């Protein structure tokens with residue numbers, strides 16, 4: 001239709017203008033542009049626009065994908081999506097380009113005599129099934145395992161859980177969300193008895209103050225951060241950045257408060273002290289809706305193999321809790337945290353002001369923490385003491401990093417202790433799952449096996465012999481990586497990796513299966529605000545690439561589970577989703593039917609009587625509340641949430657004279673996690689071509705290090721050399737360095753520590769001790 | 776050959792200045808809203824290198840408070 005290039009570019013520019021005008025109209029109702037600009041705008045031309053959730057982060061923006069001649073060529077924010085209202089970030093826009101990298105895996109590869117040989121998908125899947133059977137015969141069911149991802153679609157995770165837990169009969173199912181979200185889960189479970197946020201993104205439109213707890217939203221959740229900034233423009237809402245490093249978020253915030261690593265525990269308690277001391281406690285809320293508990297302290301850090309821990313909650317009263325808080329006066333905490341008593345009081349005053357609606361947001365800073373469950377509990381304490389919870393604008397909100405960490409890992413339950421509904425340790429829950437799965441209940445073992453770190457330790461020890469890894473790159477992301485890489489390469493281990501590009505993880509594989517990516521297949525993701533979003537297949541996957549769901553089904557059938565894996569090739573996504581919904585068929589978690597997901601830009605659960613639930617536990621909005629009160633925390637047997645007494649305890653490894661700096665690791669705006677997709681997008685790769693080490697300018701000056709100089713970092717695990725970055729994107733506090741983990745050529749995780757939160761088993765990637773030298 | 780569109784927010788009282796700064800860049804097309812402090816910006820660059828250079832120029836504009844991306848289009852290679 002558009003034969004001339006000039007015409008085509010002009011057309012595309014008009015399309016771009018149209019998208020922007022539509023987004024502007026959503027954000028500023030009634031906005032006007034000069035009328036001559038609005039005429040002649042195209043309606044869509046020969047691009048076929050289809051809706052999908054974004055492939056990348058857990059914000060879960062709705063995007064429209066423009067498909068032309070069988071290829072995805074354009075992305076725009078979906079103005080109908082309440083998540084992003086037409087906006088889209090740099091990663092979202094480039095997501096379609098990630099499907100077309102030159103080195104896409106298109107054929108299965110099998111390792112023979114140390115070299116990869118191309119084979120057919122049929123043969124590769126035959127080999128996977130026969131190796132799994134052989135391993136079970138020789139070493140038992142608990143010698144096989146699957147390690148998946150928060151980037152798994154809901155049907156991927158469901159098929160994996162049903163195959164391993166229901167059919168094979170092992171709880172060796174884990175996912176990379178253990179590395180990013182597990183502390184959020186245990187935080188929710190211990191405080192409320194049910195996982196996932198009570199509020200939703202609409203809270204942003206109501207809150208007066210946003211507290212960001214160790215959360216660089218400007219880079220990690222850019223579209224939501226734009227919504228925060230928008231509220232500041234419109235309503236003068238305040239943004240307070242509470243972090244260990246100055247970032248783009250700090251620069252954009254109204255106030256940036258820095259604390260020493262790990263001491264957020266002490267500051268959160270000091271805020272509670274101030275709330276109690278100043279009479280800002282919402283007495284009637286606390287009396288009606290809260291209990292007080294304490295648990296075991298000095299839990300250790302999980303550094304040794306086979307470490308185990310079980311908390312013993314003990315009821316206390318408000319008076320005992322108040323007594324405990326006396327150790328956390330702002331003046332005492334100033335000494336521990338480096339945060340001035342004045343700033344602690346400043347934060348507490350916002351939380352305590354009954355006329356201010358407050359939203360707390362966090363992500364990896366609080367979750368990747370050796371006391372991750374505790375710090376989640378402590379931030380809930382602040383909201384519970386003040387009654388600022390489960391109402392529009394009053395919201396403790398745990399953000400997710402991956403597009404379906406909530407939808408797949410947390411809701412489908414692809415963790416060793418979980419089932420889609422409930423936990424393996426509960427007989428009723430096992431019976432319920434077994435009935436839907438059509439398997440004998442005895443199949444599902446009552447004991448969890450290995451959480452992620454322990455699963456890779458078991459692979460190293462030889463307790464696990466077979467591991468299937470899908471949509472994730474643990475040979476970049478595991479802490480103390482060298483041990484786990486060496487372990488995976490040992491004789492007698494068989495590793496299958498399903499992915500779309502070669503990665504350091506495919507390097508350890510015996511079989512590499514090419515996967516279909518995102519809109520090359522059909523599926524659903526679930527984002528941070530309990531929103532389930534459907535996407536159809538829009539383009540064909542390259543070569544023999546196949547969806548992870550169908551790979552699992554093919555292997556399940558080969559292993560003799562045709563009865564349970566009855567799904568048809570044409571309709572298997574619908575069939576799986578319909579079956580999956582049965583696990584959540586109750587007012588507390590009902591999922592919207594597929595037709596509803598197809599028609600809408602996602603739908604939040606609990607979906608009851610044809611309506612989503614925006615604020616859980618609040619009887620005005622949540623039909624599951626049944627106690628006749630304004631609030632009902634029905635996740636707990638007595639309907640009350642728990643305020644936890646949790647102390648400050650130091651990190652597993654703190655700086656000392658030999659290793660005098662903190663090492664903090666994390667992400668950057670341009671790259672999606674390990675960069676396996678975004679490093680193949682030229683503009684993103686060029687914008688951020690390699691990792692670096694950020695230093696505090698004072699430290700850099702003292703060591704005569706300038707940006708670009710090579711710096712050697714040494715920990716008790718090893719050493720690595722990287723270029724320095726001084727006063728660039730981020731500035732760590734003195735005696736701290738920061739390194740992003742996206743670069744497979746500079747594997748920072750070779751030197752990180754595999755300590756974890758004893759309750760959630762989530763590793764702490766933010767804190768270990770390091771020596772810093774000019775190389 | 777990327778074409779992208781953004782919503783550009785000026786600092787208070789500096790909308791006209793922002794219109795002028797953006798309009799002076801060859802790769803930019805600007806459409807101001809008539810009744811809000813907001814501009815639509817469409818950028819059109821030849822390649823990634825030019826795009827990177829443009830980003831540097833946009834970052835240096837002082838009247839620009841916030842730039843949020845809305846859409847992006849990749850033109851096919853044979854369109855060059």
Ligand code: SF4
Nearest residue numbers: 054056057061089092
């Ligand atoms: S903010 Fe996240 S979900 Fe939204 S477009 Fe960017 S990467 Fe995608």
